[in-house]
Amino acid sequence: MIKKTVENVTIALEGVKDGMTFMLGGFGLCGIPENAIAELVRLMVTDITCISNNAGVDDFGLGLLLKKRQIKKMISSYVGENDEFERQMLSGELEVELTPQGTLAEKCRAAQAGFPAFYTPAGYGTEVAEGKEIREFNGKMYVLEHAYKADFAFVKAWKGDEAGNLIFKGTARNFNPCMCGAAKITVAEVEQLVPAGELDPNEIHVPGIFVQRIFQGTNYEKRIEQLTVRKTT
Numbered sequence: 001m002i003k004k005t006v007e008n009v010t011i012a013l014e015g016v017k018d019g020m021t022f023m024l025g026g027f028g029l030c031g032i033p034e035n036a037i038a039e040l041v042r043l044m045v046t047d048i049t050c051i052s053n054n055a056g057v058d059d060f061g062l063g064l065l066l067k068k069r070q071i072k073k074m075i076s077s078y079v080g081e082n083d084e085f086e087r088q089m090l091s092g093e094l095e096v097e098l099t100p101q102g103t104l105a106e107k108c109r110a111a112q113a114g115f116p117a118f119y120t121p122a123g124y125g126t127e128v129a130e131g132k133e134i135r136e137f138n139g140k141m142y143v144l145e146h147a148y149k150a151d152f153a154f155v156k157a158w159k160g161d162e163a164g165n166l167i168f169k170g171t172a173r174n175f176n177p178c179m180c181g182a183a184k185i186t187v188a189e190v191e192q193l194v195p196a197g198e199l200d201p202n203e204i205h206v207p208g209i210f211v212q213r214i215f216q217g218t219n220y221e222k223r224i225e226q227l228t229v230r231k232t233t
């Protein structure tokens with residue numbers, strides 16, 4: 001067995017440099033790699049490109065990197081919930097590439113599987129398709145989309161073992177599985193780290209072959225973006 005565990009987030013992020021491209025799992029604030037983001041803030045890496053569904057909120061998640069002006073370009077599908085993201089985009093301080101959500105996921109999966117590109121009908125006839133190859137299949141038009149190229153993928157799982165096998169809980173599964181193995185190095189942080197062999201093979205969502213480094217994270221806040229409660233009578 002190849003042991004993938006590292007002692008902490010500092011060791012897990014060794015090799016991170018300015019100007020790199022990172023994939024970060026999560027949807028909203030659900031299933032985001034909080035420890036990895038905090039370490040990126042501490043390292044003060046700059047001019048980075050982030051591939052993520054969205055950019056957290058102003059004071060949490062990727063919003064922390066935006067606040068420090070560490071992100072040069074965001075590749076995402078959703079801008080809402082983050083006023084600083086919107087401000088930097090509209091002012092021209094931040095380069096933004098908006099991508100249909102399904103296309104973003106598929107571009108990660110293509111990279112994971114080793115496919116250089118794929119055709120999708122999403123975005124045909126819109127700005128998304130400008131400058132891209134268009135082909136017709138069975139009477140329907142498709143846009144050629146290229147797989148992502150990233151230096152690191154940072155994901156967060158509920159449970160993992162020393163071999164890098166991962167289990168996600170509920171909706172925290174989101175973009176995390178398709179980003180595993182989609183970059184040169186995949187770093188997984190988990191809430192529970194167990195010895196190899198303890199996980200039920202039938203419950204594993206991502207096999208360890210897609211993960212290069214794994215560590216047990218700490219101090220997860222698990223914030224709720226918009227908490228709505230019913231008024232008492």
